[in-house]
Amino acid sequence: MVRFILNDRLVQTSAPKGLVLLEFIRDVACLSGTKEACREGECGACTVLVGTRQPQGTISYKACASCLLPIGNVDGCHVVTVEGLSGEQLTLVQRLIVEHSASQCGFCTPGIALSLTGFALESPSLSYENALNALDGNICRCTGYVSIRNAANALCQQLARLDKAAPRTEALIAAGVVPEYFRAMPERLAKLDLEPETPAKDAVLVAGGTDLFVQKPEKLLESDLCFLSKRxxxxxxxxxxxxxxxxxxxxxxxxxxxxxxxxxxxxxxxxxxxxxxxxxxxxxxxxxxxxxxxxxxxxxxxxxxxxxxxxxxxxxxxxxxxxxxxxxxxxxxxxxxxxxxxxxxxxxxxxxxxxxxxxxxxxxxxxxxxxxxxxxxxxxxxxxxxxxxxxxxxxxxxxxxxxxxxxxxxxxxxxxxxxxxxxxxxxxxxxxxxxxxxxxxxxxxxxxxxxxxxxxxxxxxxxx
Ligand SMILES: Cc1cc2nc3c(=O)[nH]c(=O)nc-3n(C[C@H](O)[C@H](O)[C@H](O)COP(=O)(O)OP(=O)(O)OC[C@H]3O[C@@H](n4cnc5c(N)ncnc54)[C@H](O)[C@@H]3O)c2cc1C
Ligand code: FES
Ligand code: FES
CATH class of the missing domain: 3.30.465.10 (Uridine Diphospho-n-acetylenolpyruvylglucosamine Reductase; domain 3)
Incomplete structure (x- = not known):
């Protein structure tokens, strides 16, 4: 059984641990905002945030390609898709994308919104350079990168005004970058009742999976897997x-x-x-x-x-x-x-x-x-x-x-x-x-x- 929180909802699933998160999100959870394009980690359309509980009790959020990420690797994590970003209103990142005309067909846009949100949550320095580095895996085929960069630049200017004394997540909730339910996430993840890993003797070692899940995703669906990210x-x-x-x-x-x-x-x-x-x-x-x-x-x-x-x-x-x-x-x-x-x-x-x-x-x-x-x-x-x-x-x-x-x-x-x-x-x-x-x-x-x-x-x- 794999347990994780998808946006603000608890997921408990007995689907194979080698099922990639993208498929789970779209076909099982029926959330279609996360897009499928290359399925090889090349385009960023499938980007989601994965929040992992840290020893000190905080959560570290990373933007990841969900097409190469087996669900076994997000056991105990908080997974955020574009549906989990905004409620009634757009988040700051989404608003800046709109204001700077940084989206045309919109196929890449959820991934870009999540990569920029991940940057705001995680980057030690909220510099424009780091914002661009955070976007280096998000390809857009129709907007043109100038307007996307303009949105990123405007975001950095807004983030420069964050309350530096407050914990980053609190400051980002106040600035409308992430929704309020993020606040309770450390406590909710701590309460997840996770099963101990008992991999079979000949289980395939999965680290990031970025090579394995390009090479043989179908075979891995059937295999016993040992997830090293849990070690x-x-x-x-x-x-x-x-x-x-x-x-x-x-x-x-x-x-x-x-x-x-x-x-x-x-x-x-x-x-x-x-x-x-x-x-x-x-x-x-x-x-x-x-x-x-x-x-x-x-x-x-x-x-x-x-x-x-x-x-x-x-x-x-x-x-x-x-x-x-x-x-x-x-x-x-x-x-x-x-x-x-x-x-x-x-x-x-x-x-x-x-x-x-x-x-x-x-x-x-x-x-x-x-x-x-x-x-x-x-x-x-x-x-x-x-x-x-x-x-x-x-x-x-x-x-x-x-x-x-x-x-x-x-x-x-x-x-x-x-x-x-x-x-x-x-x-x-x-x-x-x-x-x-x-x-x-x-x-x-x-x-x-x-x-x-x-x-x-x-x-x-x-x-x-
Ligand atoms: C779009 C794309 C771009 C890429 N670009 C680059 C690039 O620019 N440069 C580059 O070098 N590579 C690149 N790669 C290849 C790949 O991402 C890297 O080689 C990556 O570092 C593999 O690490 P992983 O943790 O994802 O490995 P996994 O896919 O988890 O594992 C790879 C192999 O190593 C084994 N393994 C993993 N950890 C251990 C361990 N601790 N002990 C024993 N066995 C272990 C696994 O069983 C598996 O056989 C790219 C891949 C993709 C999909
Ligand atoms: S679908 Fe292209 S990176 Fe995942
Ligand atoms: S807006 Fe069409 S791919 Fe980016």
């Missing part, structure tokens, strides 16, 4: 013993926004903005990105260069540690055995003289997977000579690659001449194939150019 013990980001330790259920967006992560790796806040879109990053996990073993997985590429290690826990509870560069065995093959769980990703903290950069080339800036991506971690000694170099490359082989033989650059000055030699070495190491994202020749050239881009980003002239 509070896997939800942490902390510094310990020279590592940034990230639990196996942490989402990409949680890591992106983590103050602890920003302290050591400030660039990740921007680099992970290039991963999918807000409505997916709010569910997609770092571990899911690693385990799906895509040769162009952005997190895998970043973590390879940073020298990450995985803690893997077997079914019998035995733990082992595997460096990420030894994790991939071949196309979509990893060292994981049946029942193995990635419980932690440990990233060595930067040492003095260490610099890092990530580059991604894709057809669109956001919401697109890479043609080729690469990350570099360069360590310079006190004399400015190279003492360490790790470079990863995606899209140029069957697995996310760590380029070998980089020791030959140790002792060299990191300058334009080195960038040129590095570009040549990277081209030689790459073994891409022709595919929909480009020819093998193009991808080789691209990887070479990315070496120059790394040097340029780190203010080492890449122009030989």
């Amino acid at each position: 509070e013990d896997l939800n942490y980001i902390r510094e310990d013993g020279g590592f940034l330790r990230v639990g196996g259920a942490v989402t990409i967006e949680e890591l992106r926004r983590s103050e602890t992560a920003k302290k050591f790796f400030p660039a990740l806040e921007w680099d992970f903005l290039l991963h999918s879109s807000a409505i997916l990053r709010n569910r997609a996990t770092l571990a899911g990105n690693i385990v799906n073993a895509s040769p162009i997985g952005d997190a895998s590429i970043i973590l390879l260069a940073l020298g990450a290690r995985l803690q893997i826990t077997a079914e019998d509870g035995k733990k082992r540690e595997v460096p990420l560069d030894a994790f991939y065995l071949g196309y979509k093959k990893t060292v994981l055995s049946c029942g193995d769980l990635v419980t932690e990703i440990a990233i060595p903290l930067p040492k003095p003289g260490m610099r890092y950069n990530f580059e991604k080339v894709s057809n669109r800036k956001t919401l697109d997977i890479a043609a080729v991506n690469s990350a570099l971690r360069l360590t310079l000694d006190k004399g400015g000579k190279v003492s360490g170099l790790r470079i990863s490359a995606g899209g140029v082989g069957p697995v996310p690659l760590l380029l070998q033989g980089m020791e030959k650059f140790h002792g060299r000055k990191a300058d334009a001449a080195m960038a040129k030699d590095l570009a040549k070495a990277a081209c030689e190491a790459a073994k891409p194939i022709d595919d929909i994202r480009g020819s093998a020749e193009y991808k080789k050239l691209l990887l070479g150019q990315l070496m120059l881009a790394h040097f340029k980003a780190l203010s080492i002239s890449g122009d030989p």
